[in-house]
Every structure is written in structure tokens, then in C-alpha cells.
Amino acid sequence: MSRFQHDQSRRAFLRRTGQLALAGTAAPFLTTLSAIGDAAAATATDYKALVCVYLAGGNDYANTVVPYDQASYNAYWAARANIGLQRDALANTLLTPRTGLDGGRQYALAPTMGGLASLFADGKAAVVLNLGTLVQPTTKAQYQQNSVKLPPKLFSHNDQTSYFQASSPEGATSGWGGRMGDLFMSGNGASTLTCVNTSGNAVFLAGKQAVQYAVGTGGPVALLNNAKSLYGSSTAATTLRTLMTAQSTQMFANEHARVSKRALDTYATLSSALGAAPASGFPLFPSNNSLADQLRMVARMITASQTLGIRRQVFFVSIGGFDMHDLLMAQHPTLIGKVSDAMKAFYDTTVAMGVAQQVTSFTASDFGRTLQSNDDGSDHGWGSHHFVMGGAVAGQRFYGRAPVVGNNTADDVGQGRLLPAVSVDQYAATLASWFGVGAGDMRTVLPNIGNYDSSTWNLGFV
């Protein structure tokens, strides 16, 4: 790895081992690992990856995980006849969990989600019901009386996007994916690639030390296509790199140079590693599917990670278009179908790669939407149903609690906007725990997790 990357790992390692000393070394080393936290990761020889599949715009939960038992379906249809799915179209994607839900409740996935439905049946995917942003456990009465702290700016896209990803509204400087990266960077060769984003910048992957690395679906971009001369001059080509990365006392100029330096320093290592894992070796992904393109790059990066000595990695992929205030029936089935197809292809690819147990994917979104329609679409909501997927997932199960279907029930705050029963913090803590984050580090990753009883931190889905 380059000197730049080595320095990053070394600095992170020293920062963490300083805390190792404070934790005390009287007890045998192995038994103190969980209390110490990342020392386990720093010396881990296995590989684990978390993949956040972000559905940008606020996915419509009611037409994704659809009430199927007759009573619930009737309530669903009553609330949104003009944007509702026909019950007989749901038969093929009816979910049959290991243990039935209370009260005979049933759900089917949208008809276009055959991929995720089959993974559910195979025990490789699970559904987490009614999950959303909260600061602390919140009842409907508390919400209505405003007697507990609530996430600020509920129903606002950019703030809820930030809150879901970072436990803080727009302007957040780090997200829980990045904060996990902070803990594990020191154990990674090429630690610059600890947090990888295939769709631009997202606060989710920003750590306090870990800086996300952006890579496109075609791999890292080669400066001047690796040409050694610029306009006939090798001096000009060298000067180009020097200028692009020149430090400055001006903050904006300096930051731009830092990004360029990261790009140029990482290029050779990453493109070489990816060259050994060309796209042609990952044929299961459907075409015309931007999420699939991104997940193919994630699969290639995971392959590359084995040669680069990366042990813990957090990925962010994203697909937009979910803010369906209108045209829901025309657009949602195709869009959520693409999510299902891409995720299924990704799972199958990890099986072929032999890393299915080591990669856990999970969906995320700004918020859910209203159950009731605005005639041909739905509006901003709150709680939503999400998917977790991977070889380590305890699948074919529902987690959380099935909300009552309707308007102004005990489980919604009007128009079928669900009041979350499971918080993003608990969802994240479950994933973090699998990833190797110890109890002692959980509050660093999730500042609000202390507001929940520690027995509820791990939902058990992975």
C-alpha cells in the first residue's frame, strides 16, 4: 500500500491502542477483546462487509410489504383503493415465515419482488417491520403531547436522510457507517478503502477519521487515461499532478487538493486489484439497473479487498426516484422490482464468491410514506418496512411488530404515517454487533443507543 494509506492505518491504530492500554491488560488478552472493542478487528483475519442499500426519496412501505391477511388487506384497500395492489396479484410473493405473526397477520411483497421473496423463503432475507428514526422509544401519546425528544424535522427529505444515516439532521459531520469504519480502519491494509460509496457522497459513510472513497460503476478514473505526457510534454503531465494536489493556506483550495491526492494515490492500487476482478466475471447482475451496476462494483471491490488486506468494509449504494407523490402505480412496481432483482443478484454473487456469510446488506430510506393516497401517490411518512439480506441473516422471519393497518390507529400519527416501533439505532446496533462493534463502542457509533434498554439493542436478525 502507498505511504499515504499506511500512514492512515498507523495513525488510526495508534489512536485505538492508546485506549487498549487504558482498558488494562491484566486479564488474558482474548477475554478482554470484547470490552476493548476494535482490538478484535485489528487482529481479525476474517472479512466482513456491510452494504447499505439506500432508497432515496422515501420508499412507499405499504406497496412494498403489503398486508395480505383478509382483514388487514381490506383496511389497506380502504385506505388507498386508487393506488392499491390487487390481492390476487400478491399470491406469488406471499411471505411464509418460520413462525406466523400474531393475530394471523400476513404480508406479501410487491408482485415485482420475486427475488427478495425467494431469498426470504430460503432463509437468507428477513423483514424488519415499522422501523424509523427516533431519539428514544416513543409512544403515540408521547408523540402527540410532544413529551419526548423527537428527531428534528420529521417528514423533511434532507433532514430525515441525514438523521437515518447519522442520527443527526442535515449538517451532520459523521454517520454510523463511517463511525464503524473509524473503529476498524487500523486493521485494514489500504484503509482509505474502508468506507466505499458507489453513488457520490453520503454522510452515512463519513467517519470522524474515516473518509469515504467514491468509486463509480466503471472503477476509479485514470488521470489522462494514464498518459505520461500532456499535450506533448511529460513535464506538463507531472506538473498537472503536482498542481492538483498542491496544499494551500486557503481552506477550499486545500480541501480540493486533498480529494485529488486521495484519488491519485489510490488509483494504482485499486485499479490493479479490480483488474484482477473484471466485470465480466460477475455475470449475474441484470442490465438496465443502476443499483445492480453499483452492486456489481461492490462485489468486485470485495474481491479486491481480499488481495488488499481489507478486513472490515462498509459500502453505500443508492437508487433514487422513490418520492412518489404521484404516478405511484405507474412507477413503483418497476423501481422496487429493480431493487429486488439487484439485491438477489448480489446475494447469489456472494454465494458464488464464497463470501455470502460475510456480507450483510440492508435497506434504508429517508422515511416511509402515508398509507392514504393523495389520489395517485403518497406523501412523506415516517416508519417503514426494511430488508436485511445475507448468509448470516436469520431469515424467513419478521422482526419488530406488525402495525395496525389504517388511519389514526394506535400505530400511526395520521394518514397512516407509521410511528416507528423499532428505531434506526436498534437496527444499526444489530448490524454493528454482527460487524464486530463491542458493547463498549456502541455509543460511539450510535449516540442515542443509550436511550434504549440494552436488551433491545440487538434485534437478532443477524
Add this chain to the structure above:
Amino acid sequence: MLDSDGLRVADDRGTLAVDAVATPSAVKAGGAALPAFLLAACGGGGGDGATSGTSSSTTPVTVAPVALSAAQSSRFLGQATMGATRGSIDALVSRGFEGWLTDQFAMPRATSHWDWLVKNGFNVTANMNIETGFDPTMWRQLIAEPDQLRQRVGMALLDMLVVGIGGVNLSWAQFAMAAYVDVLLDNAFGSFRTLIGAITTNAAMASFLTFLNNRKANANTGAQPDENYARELMQLFTLGLYQLNMDGSVKTSGGVPLETYGQADVTGLARVFTGLQLASNDNTTPDRMRQPLVMNAGLNETGTSTFLGTTVSGGGMAAINAALDAIVAHPNVPPFVSKQLIQRLVTSNPSPAYIQRVATVFADNGSGVRGDMKAVIRAILLDSEARGDAALSSASAGKLREPVMRLTGWARAYGVTSPSNAWAIGDTSSPSSRLGQSMGRSPSVFNFFRPGYAPPDTAIAGAGLVAPEFQITNEQSVVAYVNYMSTLVANGTGDMKPDYTALAAKASDSAALVDEVNLVLAAGQLGSDAITAIRAAVDSVASTATNAATLRTQIAILLTLASPEYLTVK
């Protein structure tokens, strides 16, 4: 103290504390054609409206006019146009800021986007469901139209009052978008309230923010009106989330920020934006895409709607206008809109005093008029924080240059045109092969970058500053940009070729060449290290080599375009 051009400027004691500078700022409308900071002796030019509170005397003192430097001229044009040219720099030096603004404010549009599309035959059935024509008319006007201040402000408004063609679900989308951009350009020098009214009855906006054919509530189905426009109009276009003081600071109570609106306000306001539909059913031509929307009484809510402490009832355009009146009258609008306009044109982190000076003009232009865009634009561009030299040596003043403006700046500086009228630059949104930004192609109403974005793990964020344009800056985009510009600089694109004749005449003298490129593209803001390095690279191609003048010129240009000091606009 004197700056490097021998002009008198006020001392600057700090980087962020610009409001400590004892310089009155805004040049009063109709005042002398002098850079604002030269009026330090005049004791204030802003009258009772735009004042930083630091001026003492209000008695004008006659000051002999001092010529604008070329660097100052280029810097102004870099803020007020889509890019400086040698010709426009010289012309501004002669005319002065006030004269230039007067000329630009008076300049009628040479052609509208709509008319250009029609004149060039884009209104044929084959184009009904594809976007062909949109990018060409956008690039053409941004690069070549003479009403450059209007183009620059129009672009700023499009970054703020966002519509992206990908989210316009209408036939003739290129025409619908053209009509929308025309609304912004036609109203750029008018009244903010009129502008907001015009976008509210625009077909592309109604489709993008999903209020076209928005229905009133239906008790039988439980359907409620679509809330999208009500929310985004308040959150993004006019008020923002939190109550603001005139200096842009957030009002708090007990340390908690005070919100401007809640969910109930959104739901209440949504009732008003019901019933708007396209002006006709005729889809055989694009015409209805530029006609203001009309009211369908059957879809429109005529009952009472309550929001922001106001009630409107009776429905129709009257209710919409009453609602917009109430919103635009809200005390948040001057600071909220002014700060964003400053961020678009001048600097990402204006001082509270700068915001206050501009917001005060927005609230009242000096003649009792609220939302006078000309007055606001003048206040922004002539403010000492925009014109003074303090920003040039500050660690934190300025902004990252928007990628689109890097392209238009190069194109304008070197006479790039399209003889065939194709203007085939195309969609430049790709972050892996283009600019990561393209006008009118934002993927959502949140634009390519947010006004409040702070890049994580940076000194910028650590200092509590924002840098919106960094939201589209990452390891892909920084390399893709250089690659793309390296091909444009050498070959142009399609029939759009640069003309380096004037530069090539200086090419054998690397100092003169680099100085000229630095002046026109970077307003002279490249540092000495960069200049030295670029000169050495230029000189690595011997003047006797084949094609030397062209190669040396290209090297000077591309290395400038890739320099962090160029990429930072001060």
C-alpha cells in the same frame, strides 16, 4: 493601506470577522461609478437601508475616480457573468461597475429558450417524448448570450428554485423546461413575489413537484391533497426550516431553534395548491407547456385553509395569490433568499453583516419595495465583502467554482461558438466522465448540492463553515473533470472549437502567456508557486517545436483550470 494596485482599501484584521472592517458597503443605487471600498471616505453610500452600522459620516466626499484594475474587473465578471473575456474585462474597466450593471439591467433578452427551440425546428412530433434541444439551448445562452448578468442570476435561481428535466413527466419536456428557465430569466431583474407567482403556475414546476391536477381532499377515498409543493415551497424556496434574524442567524428560544412551520402548516397550505392544470388538452404542439396553468374548479379546494397563522378560503387563483402574499411577506424571506444568492454568486460563508446588508435591501429597496431583485443583485455584487481585497488573502472566504462555470468560463474566454448552431456539449452530469453537474438536470429538488453542506472530516467543517459545491466533489469527479477539460481544451467538442489566436501571439513568452490566462480565467488569483510551475511546464515545449504556440497555450490553460487556486473563487 494600499493594495497591490495602489488602491486604498480598509485594513482587514481578520479572516472571518469581515464585519469588523470599517468600510461602508453597498453603493447606493444611482451612486458614483466607483468600487464600493473606495467610498470609505464618503462615510457610507447605502443610505438608511443597507448599512453595516460601521459608517460614521453620511456626507459624500468627492473622490477622484480611480481606474479599476484588470484583475478587479475579471474578478467581478467571474461573479456576475458566466466567465470573463479579455474584451469584457477591458470594457468593464472603462465603464465601471455601476455603468455595467445599468447596461445589463436594461438589456432585453436577445431570444428566449422557447423561441430558439421553435426557430430551430425542435417542435416536431419526433421530439415529443425526448429531451432533444434542451441542453443545446441552455449551453448556448449561458455561453454566448450578451445578457450575461441575467444568465448568471438565472443560473443561481435555477440552483435555488430547482426543476430537473428528468423529473418533468410531460410531453415536450424540453419545451416545458425551456419555459421554466425563461420564467426565471424573465423575472431575474423583477420582483421576487412575481417570480414566485410565475413558478407556481408553471407547467414544468407543477409536474416536477407533483401538483399538476392536484385534487382536493376526498372524504370517501380518504385521499388528501399532495403536499409536495407546499412543503418544498416553504422549506427550500422561501422560508427554510428555522426562523431567521436579518443577519441569517437562527432564532432560538432556550437554546432551541424556532421552526418556521410544522406538518399542520404543510397540510393546510397543500389545500391551496389544488386544481391547477395545463391550459389546454392539445398535445400536438408544445404550446400549452408555457401557458400559465389554469384552475379546474372541480379539483380545487374552496374551503378554508390555515397555515403560518393565516387563513385563506374561497379557493381559486385568489387563494393561491393570498397564500403566496403571506409567504413572501414572512420575515424569513429576505435573509433566507439573500444568503443563498450570496452563496451562489460570491462566497459560501458570507458574514452575518453582509447577509444583513443584503437582506435589508431585499426587505426594502430604499423606495418601500420588497423583493426588488435588481437592488438585491446590486447590493450583493457591490458589497465590500464581494469587492474588497480581504477575501483574496483570507483562508476561508470565497467558494468552490461550480463545475458548469469552469466550462462556460473557458468557452467564453476563448471564443467557443457553434457555427452549425448545434451547441452539442450535452448532459454534463456524469461524475465519472464529465462535470458532475448540468444545468436543469438536478436529480431532485435538492439540487446537485445543498446550501448547508459541509464536507465531513475537513478543516472547513471543523471551522463551522459550509462549502456546498463540495457535495459533488469526490475521487471520481476531480479526475473526471480534468480529463474532460483536457479534451475540450485541445479539441473542443463537435464543431465547438476554441480560438487561441490572441493567446498564441504571446505563447513564446511564458510569463506573458501565463499572466494572461491567470487574469482571464482566474482573475489573477493563482499564487506564485503555481505560476512558476505552469511557466516551467509551458517552457518545456520549445518555441521552435512543431505546433509550439498551440501546445504551450493549451498547457497554460489546462494547468490553470486544474489548479486549486483557480478552482477557488475569491
